Amino acid sequence: MTDVVQHILEDVYALCAADTSGAVADYIPELATADPDRFGICLTTADGYVYEVGDTRVPFTVQSVSKPFTYALALADRGEEAVAAKIDVEPSGEPFNEISLDPVTERPRNPMINAGAITAASLVAGDTPDEQFDRIRRSFSRFAGRDLELDAAVHASESATGHRNRAIGHMLRSFGVVESDPDAAVDLYFRQCSLIVTGRDVAVMAATLANNGTNPCTRDRAADPVLIERVLSVMTTCGMYDGAGDWVNRVGLPAKSGVAGSVMAVLPGQLGISVYSPRLDGHGNSVRGVLACRELSRRLELHFLHVGRAARSAVRARYSIVDAPSRRRRTAAEQRTLTERGTRSRIFELHGDLLFSAAESVVRAVSPPAVTTATDASTADRPLDAVVLDMRRVDDVSDVARSMLDALAEQLRASGCAAGLVDPRGTMAHTVSTLDPDGSGRVFSTLDSALTWAEDVVLDRWCDGPRQATEVTLDDHPVLASSSRGNRNRIAALTTTSTYPAGTVVADIGDPALGLALVLAGRVTVEFVSTDGVVRPVSTLSAGMSFGEIPLVRRTEFGLRITAVEDTTVAVLAPADFERLRADDPAATADLVITLLDRAYEQVETIVGALRRVA
Amino acid sequence: MTDVVQHILEDVYALCAADTSGAVADYIPELATADPDRFGICLTTADGYVYEVGDTRVPFTVQSVSKPFTYALALADRGEEAVAAKIDVEPSGEPFNEISLDPVTERPRNPMINAGAITAASLVAGDTPDEQFDRIRRSFSRFAGRDLELDAAVHASESATGHRNRAIGHMLRSFGVVESDPDAAVDLYFRQCSLIVTGRDVAVMAATLANNGTNPCTRDRAADPVLIERVLSVMTTCGMYDGAGDWVNRVGLPAKSGVAGSVMAVLPGQLGISVYSPRLDGHGNSVRGVLACRELSRRLELHFLHVGRAARSAVRARYSIVDAPSRRRRTAAEQRTLTERGTRSRIFELHGDLLFSAAESVVRAVSPPAVTTATDASTADRPLDAVVLDMRRVDDVSDVARSMLDALAEQLRASGCAAGLVDPRGTMAHTVSTLDPDGSGRVFSTLDSALTWAEDVVLDRWCDGPRQATEVTLDDHPVLASSSRGNRNRIAALTTTSTYPAGTVVADIGDPALGLALVLAGRVTVEFVSTDGVVRPVSTLSAGMSFGEIPLVRRTEFGLRITAVEDTTVAVLAPADFERLRADDPAATADLVITLLDRAYEQVETIVGALRRVA
Numbered sequence A, B: 001m002t003d004v005v006q007h008i009l010e011d012v013y014a015l016c017a018a019d020t021s022g023a024v025a026d027y028i029p030e031l032a033t034a035d036p037d038r039f040g041i042c043l044t045t046a047d048g049y050v051y052e053v054g055d056t057r058v059p060f061t062v063q064s065v066s067k068p069f070t071y072a073l074a075l076a077d078r079g080e081e082a083v084a085a086k087i088d089v090e091p092s093g094e095p096f097n098e099i100s101l102d103p104v105t106e107r108p109r110n111p112m113i114n115a116g117a118i119t120a121a122s123l124v125a126g127d128t129p130d131e132q133f134d135r136i137r138r139s140f141s142r143f144a145g146r147d148l149e150l151d152a153a154v155h156a157s158e159s160a161t162g163h164r165n166r167a168i169g170h171m172l173r174s175f176g177v178v179e180s181d182p183d184a185a186v187d188l189y190f191r192q193c194s195l196i197v198t199g200r201d202v203a204v205m206a207a208t209l210a211n212n213g214t215n216p217c218t219r220d221r222a223a224d225p226v227l228i229e230r231v232l233s234v235m236t237t238c239g240m241y242d243g244a245g246d247w248v249n250r251v252g253l254p255a256k257s258g259v260a261g262s263v264m265a266v267l268p269g270q271l272g273i274s275v276y277s278p279r280l281d282g283h284g285n286s287v288r289g290v291l292a293c294r295e296l297s298r299r300l301e302l303h304f305l306h307v308g309r310a311a312r313s314a315v316r317a318r319y320s321i322v323d324a325p326s327r328r329r330r331t332a333a334e335q336r337t338l339t340e341r342g343t344r345s346r347i348f349e350l351h352g353d354l355l356f357s358a359a360e361s362v363v364r365a366v367s368p369p370a371v372t373t374a375t376d377a378s379t380a381d382r383p384l385d386a387v388v389l390d391m392r393r394v395d396d397v398s399d400v401a402r403s404m405l406d407a408l409a410e411q412l413r414a415s416g417c418a419a420g421l422v423d424p425r426g427t428m429a430h431t432v433s434t435l436d437p438d439g440s441g442r443v444f445s446t447l448d449s450a451l452t453w454a455e456d457v458v459l460d461r462w463c464d465g466p467r468q469a470t471e472v473t474l475d476d477h478p479v480l481a482s483s484s485r486g487n488r489n490r491i492a493a494l495t496t497t498s499t500y501p502a503g504t505v506v507a508d509i510g511d512p513a514l515g516l517a518l519v520l521a522g523r524v525t526v527e528f529v530s531t532d533g534v535v536r537p538v539s540t541l542s543a544g545m546s547f548g549e550i551p552l553v554r555r556t557e558f559g560l561r562i563t564a565v566e567d568t569t570v571a572v573l574a575p576a577d578f579e580r581l582r583a584d585d586p587a588a589t590a591d592l593v594i595t596l597l598d599r600a601y602e603q604v605e606t607i608v609g610a611l612r613r614v615a
Helices: A003-017 A029-033 A063-078 A080-084 A114-123 A129-144 A152-161 A163-174 A182-193 A199-210 A225-238 A241-250 A287-300 A332-344 A356-366 A399-414 A447-462 A485-494 A549-554 A575-584 A586-614 B003-017 B029-033 B063-078 B080-084 B114-123 B129-144 B152-161 B163-174 B182-193 B199-210 B225-238 B241-250 B287-300 B332-344 B356-366 B399-414 B447-462 B485-494 B549-554 B575-584 B586-614
Strands: A040-045 A050-054 A255-258 A262-267 A271-276 A315-320 A345-354 A386-397 A418-422 A496-500 A505-507 A516-521 A523-529 A535-542 A561-564 A568-573 B040-045 B050-054 B255-258 B262-267 B271-276 B315-320 B345-354 B386-397 B418-422 B496-500 B505-507 B516-521 B523-529 B535-542 B561-564 B568-573
Touching (some): A003 A040, A003 A050, A003 B356, A003 B399, A040 A287, A040 B356, A050 A199, A063 A080, A063 A182, A063 A199, A063 A225, A063 A255, A114 A163, A129 A199, A152 A182, A199 A225, A199 A262, A225 B225, A225 B241, A241 A287, A241 B225, A255 A287, A262 A287, A271 B356, A315 A332, A315 A356, A332 A345, A345 A356, A345 A399, A345 A447, A356 A386, A356 A399, A356 B003, A356 B040, A386 A399, A386 A447, A399 A418, A399 B003, A418 A447, A447 A535, A485 A568, A485 A586, A549 A586, A568 A575, A575 A586, B003 B040, B003 B050, B029 B152, B040 B199, B040 B287, B050 B199, B063 B080, B063 B114, B063 B199, B063 B225, B063 B255, B080 B114, B114 B163, B114 B182, B129 B182, B129 B199, B152 B182, B163 B182, B199 B262, B199 B271, B225 B241, B241 B287, B262 B287, B271 B287, B315 B332, B315 B356, B332 B345, B332 B447, B345 B399, B345 B447, B356 B386, B356 B399, B386 B399, B399 B418, B418 B447, B485 B575, B485 B586, B549 B586, B568 B575
Parallel strands (some): A345 A386, A386 A418, B345 B386, B386 B418
Antiparallel strands (some): A040 A050, A040 A271, A255 A262, A262 A271, A315 A345, A496 A568, A505 A561, A516 A568, A523 A535, A523 A561, B040 B050, B040 B271, B255 B262, B262 B271, B496 B568, B505 B561, B516 B568, B523 B535, B523 B561
C-alpha cells in the first residue's frame, strides 16, 4: 500500500505530463534519439524506501547530473584547498557550456559548468585516464547501489561532436587549470557523462546525498559527510545553471539537471528526488523536471528554508524534587527539609534533537540570565543545589550542543551546584559511571535514582534532623508499626531473619514467592530485566522497606530481580506462615494486610502522580 | 549567566578582532568618518533572547541591509507577480552598483543589487515619496522592535555624491522598470539606506526573519511567512553580492551585508546574527563580518544544509493490544479472544515534528508496502482491525503531514480497519469528538480509552463467548468473590446500595472518604483535575469494579473525581462500617483486604508494565 504518498506522486505526474513543451537535446546526435514522451518521477527516502511513477526504469545517460559526484570525488582525492585553487564555487550567470574563465581568478567559476566539471574530472586520482574513469564509475556505482556501465554509442557520438568541450579543454590547458592532456581530460568527462542510469538510480544517488553520503539501500559509504555539505552548497547556487535564483526561490532544494532530461534534487537528511523527461527548456533543464520539482516542493513543503513552526524550547518540563519526590523513604526531618528546600534541586526534562539553538534554550533555562528578558525564566530559589538534565526523550545531540551542555555542567559545579544526567542510552556519550542508581556517579539510568541523588544533595546541605536509619529493628519496622503490640509480636514470631552478603541475588525473575521480606539493614536493588536481557533499575530499598508482597499476595512468581548491594538483613514471613497467620489470627492478618494495602495505594498514588507529570 | 553561549561569542569576537585588514567605505564621504575599530557581534534567538559582544549599541546606517526588508514590503504591497515582472531573482555575478540590466529580460537581476533595490523601493505603496518612506520606516521599525530614525547627515552626503545610483535610476526609468520620477525613487532608496540602526537592531531584524516574520521581542507581525521564504531565498543566492557561492559554501546562512560595515545572517526558525565592523573587503562586505559569520557557522554548526544525523522514523514505538491491554476488566472469553486476535489492533506511538518525511515514515509503518524493501515492516496479522496513532509526543504537524495522515485514516477505514487517534492537545486539529473516553469518538484524550476502543473493535468482530456483564449482583461482585459465603454475607449486610443518575458527581476531589464502593450496574468515569482546571480522564469503571478504596484505607480525601456517565448502582461499605467489620470480624476483614491488596498489586503491575513500555 503506502498509497498516500504514491497518490501524491501520481497527481503531480498527471499534472506535469500535460506539459509537452520544450525539445529534446540535439547537440549530441545520439541524445536526439530519445523518446520525448518518456516521463518518470522517483522519490527515495533517506532510509531507502523508493516511490516511483512512470518511466523510472528507462535507461538514459547521466550527463551533467554526474557533475556533483565527480566534484565530490575530486574533493576526496585532492582535498578542498587543492580543488579550490582550480575551481571556484560562484554562480556564473552564463550558459553551462561557455568557453570562458572568470577574468579575475582565471579559474572556472564553479564545478557545475562544463569547464569546472572537466577540471574536476582531471583531478580524480589515477595514473591513467582509464584508471580515473574506473574510479569515477565505481564511485557513481556506490552512490547508485549498483554497477553502472558506459553507453558506448552516446560516448562515441559525444566524442565525435564535442568540439565545444574540446575547446574548453584546450582553454583550461592554456591557463594551466588542467595540467594533463586536455583531450584525455575531456574524453574522461565524456565517458563520465555517458554512464547509464535510470530515474530510480538517480533518486537513490540523491538519497545517498541526503543521507550524508551513505547509500541508504546498500549501507555503503559513498562519500564523506563533510564533502556532501560542500557538494550540496554548490548545487544550491550553481546546480540549475543560470536559473539558480528562481530555483532556490520556487523549489528550494539543492539540485542538478542533465541534458538527457533528468533533474536530481535533494532535501538534506530526508529524501532524494529524480525526474526524467527529455524535453528541455531554454536553460537546458528538463521542462517537466523543473515543473515536477516545483510541484513536489510546494505540495510536500520541501523548501529548505521553510519553517513549519516557531522555534520551540528543548525543555519539555521543569520541576523540583518537591513536585516529584523520589521513591526513597525519608524521615520526618528529611521530609521537612525537602519540603522547605526542595525547590533548590531542579529537574529539566529535555526532548527532540539538540542542535545549537536547542542547547542554547537549555542553557538559558537552567542558568537564566541575571537580567531576564524572557518571561519564563525563574530566578527564585537561586542559587540551586542540584540540577538534573533528563535526556531520556532526546533523540540526537550535535557536537556543539554536547560541548555546550558539558560547559554548563562545569559552570554549575564551579558555582557550587551539583549537576547530574538521566541518560540511560548514553546520548551524551558519557560513560554511565555506574548502573547502581545510588552509586557516586552523576549519570543515572533512571529518573528515580537521579531524584534520590538530588534529594541527598539537598539533605546533606540543609537537614540537621535525624536522617533515614540504616538499620531498624523488626519491632520498629513500619510494616508492623501500626499493629498492636500483641499482633506485632505474633507476626514477628513467625518470621525468619537472614543476612544476604553484598552481591547476592535474593530473588530472581521467575522465582516462587519468598514471602513478605522486611528489610532491617543494608540495601537491595530492584531491577526489571526485559526479554532482550536489558536490565533496568526500578528502585532501591533500604531499612524499613519491604519486598515480596506481590508474589505472596497474588500467588505469582517474582517479576523483578532483587539483589543485595551491601550486606543486607531481612526478616521474612514465608507464604506458609502467612497462611498460618491468616487462619489462626485474622485480626493480626487484617492489621498487617491493611498496612500493606496502605503502602500499595501510596505506591499507586506515587506512580499515578508521576504519570500525570509525564502526560 | 548563560555564560556558555556568551563565551563562544567572546571567543569568536577575540579571534576576529585580530583581523584589521580592509578599509572603511569612502564613496559616501559621511561613511568614511566611521571608527574603523568598532566591532560588535549580536545573536538573537527566534524566541527573542539577545546575546551581544562589543559595540552592539553603536549607531550606523542600515545601507544595503535594508534591501531584503524593502523587497518584502514591495512583495506585500504589489504581489509576487507584479514584483517579478520588474525584478528578477538571479545572482548577477557583477558588482552591486553595476549600471546594467539583464540583457535578455531588461530587468534588474535581483533585488539585492542597487538597481533591484531602487526598483523595489519605487514599488512600495504610497501616494508620495514621503508616504512611501514613512511606510518603509515603519516597516523596518516593526522588524527592529523600536522606532528607527533617519541619519540626515548620511542622507545628505549620499544625495550629494550618489551619481552612480542616479545613473541607475535613469537607466531604470528609460527601460520603464521604474515608472515614476527616477530621482525621487533614488532619493527614497537613499533615505531607506540612511535609517539608523545598531548591531542589536539588525540582529533582532534577522531574528524576526528567522521567526517567520513575527518580531520575537515585541510579538508584532512584521511580514507574512510566505514572503519571508521568498526573501530568504533571494538572500541565499544574491545576498553577499558576487561572493554568494563561497558564502553558501562556507557559511550556509541567508545573509545581507551593508557598506556601513554590517552583515546580517539568518538561520530560519532558529536565530538571527549581526556583525558590525566598518572595514570592508573587495566585494564590499565587512571583513570581520564575513569572518565572524564563518566562525559562528562552523562552531555552532549553523549551515542550513547541515544534517546532524541520519533521518529517524517518526514512529517511536509500535505494539498491539496484546502487549498493552486496556484497564477495562474483561471476561475469560473476551480475554481469550484478545490474546488470540489482539495483534490485529495496533498502536503506533509517534514523536517529534511531523513534516513530509516523518509523515511518510508513519504511513509506511502503518500501511506497509505489499513488497517490502524496508526491514522492519511487518505484514503478519494483516489486514488489521484497528489502528491507533498516539499523537501525545508529537510537537508539530505540517499541513501536508496532516493531509497525509487524514488520507491514511480514510484508506484504512475503506479497507475495513478502524482508525483512532490519541490526541488530547488536538495536534491533528480534529475536534475531540468526546471527552468521554468510551464515547463514539475516534479521537481519544487518553491512551487507555483508545486501547479500550481498539479492544472493543476486535471483540465485536471475533468474540462469540460471554461479554463483560453490564450488571453484577453484590454476591457475584469480584471484590467479595474470594471471601467465604459467611464472610461475604456479613460484609454485604453492612453495605448500602444507591443509584446515581447519569451525570451525578459521585465523589469529587477533596471529598472525604465515601467508603468502599462496589459498582453493580452502570458506569462511572474517574478523572484527574489539575490545579489549572484541566480535566484528564483516568479510567472508566463498570459493573464488577470498585472505587473509593484509597481514601478509605489511607484515610485521605478523594484525589480523583468520580462521575456517573449512565445511571449507576453501587453498594458502599462506609468507613464506619469498615471499622466495625474490622473490630468485629477480623477474618472477613482479612479476606476483603487481601482481595483489595491483590487488585492494588495488579494495578501496580499494570502501571509498571505500561511504564516499562514507555521507558
